Amino acid sequence: MTDHFALEFRRLFDPPRHRLAPLFSGFLYWLAFLLVLEPGNVLRASQAGYALPLGLETVRITGAAVLGATVTPLLTWLTNRLPLTEGTRLWQRALIHLICNVCLAFLLIVISCFLAAWGFEQQIVPSFAEVNSQLAANWTLLVFALCAFTTIVHLVRFIRRKGGVTAATATNAVATETTRGERIPIKTRGRLRFLEQASIDWLETQGNYLALHSGPNTQLVRQTLTDFEKDLDTSRFIRIHRRLIVAIDRIEEMKPLPNGDALLRLRNGHELRMSRSYRDEVVRRWSEG
Incomplete structure (x- = not known):
């Protein structure tokens, strides 16, 4: 608080x-x-x-x-x-x-x-x-x-x-209706593997792909952010932009910007821009954590 x-x-x-x-x-x-x-x-x-x-x-x-x-x-x-x-x-x-x-x-x-x-x-x-x-x-x-x-x-x-x-x-509301597990199934090059949600720092859309950032590694998945969000644990992740979702516990600092947006600095030093449309909810969830 x-x-x-x-x-x-x-x-x-x-x-x-x-x-x-x-x-x-x-x-x-x-x-x-x-x-x-x-x-x-x-x-x-x-x-x-x-x-x-x-x-x-x-x-x-x-x-x-x-x-x-x-x-x-x-x-x-x-x-x-x-x-x-x-x-x-x-x-x-x-x-x-x-x-x-x-x-x-x-x-x-x-x-x-x-x-x-x-x-x-x-x-x-x-x-x-x-x-x-x-x-x-x-x-x-x-x-x-x-x-x-x-x-x-x-x-x-x-x-x-x-x-x-x-x-x-x-x-x-859509995300809450879906049951989420600790691991998310990912299909890459015809193979199925599971990714631990706890290892994901943040996600972003990159054209037709979804980039999953986990530490120094980045995994590209051919899936939309909206579809992938259905499998995420909403108590752990939150959307900060129409193209970005971040793990709440990875947020280190928030820096407000003049137009109402904010700059989020993660624990690994990476910076992400947060849209003002999601700012109040992110501030509330982050302060409660």
Whole structure:
């Protein structure tokens, strides 16, 4: 149990890492958001008596989308650390998300004013009136856009976790119904032999084969991981990935990763990546052992 609390503590303070996936998805989100608003900008400019240059608008929209994308890794990280779809004190987490979005909206508007002053007005510092005008016109709208993005990330996270838990539960239910022995029959090159379950460290799929790792030796078996899992002792083995099963007593250390996954180091020094879909169950079983 102590290891479980230590893992959760390290996971809470594990620093965020900017990755290409959140940046790219954030860029597409902000690009779509700005393009939806663009017809209104063109209409207002036309009513004011001047047309918006296409090239200038393209640069402005692209730059604004890039600027918005820079905060999406932070929002994704905050969502993973303070999810609104699980746990307790959800209103406190929601309040933290709201405060964060309000501050980010303010910061993005101020930065955009500086960029506009440098790029279009040849000024070092934007005027206070311009910053105040942009805050009055766009702050509420930007807070709404940030909250909408946070909501989307929460929904995606909830759907993925629900699907992963359902798959893991179904796999464990099927495995429990099967009687397991200490030895597993293995057919290789037309010969039948038995492998002691206690000697297996971990298993993984390799194309059409299943690799059984036992100390320094690796045995390839032409069988699927799902079929082989039916003969395994579930009190001894646990799935950590759709391609990996590991012996619980071989786990030496867990190292959390920023996206919710974890890196397992076995007693023989080998490292395996654990999917976040199986993380809670593995932590529970490992801490109980």
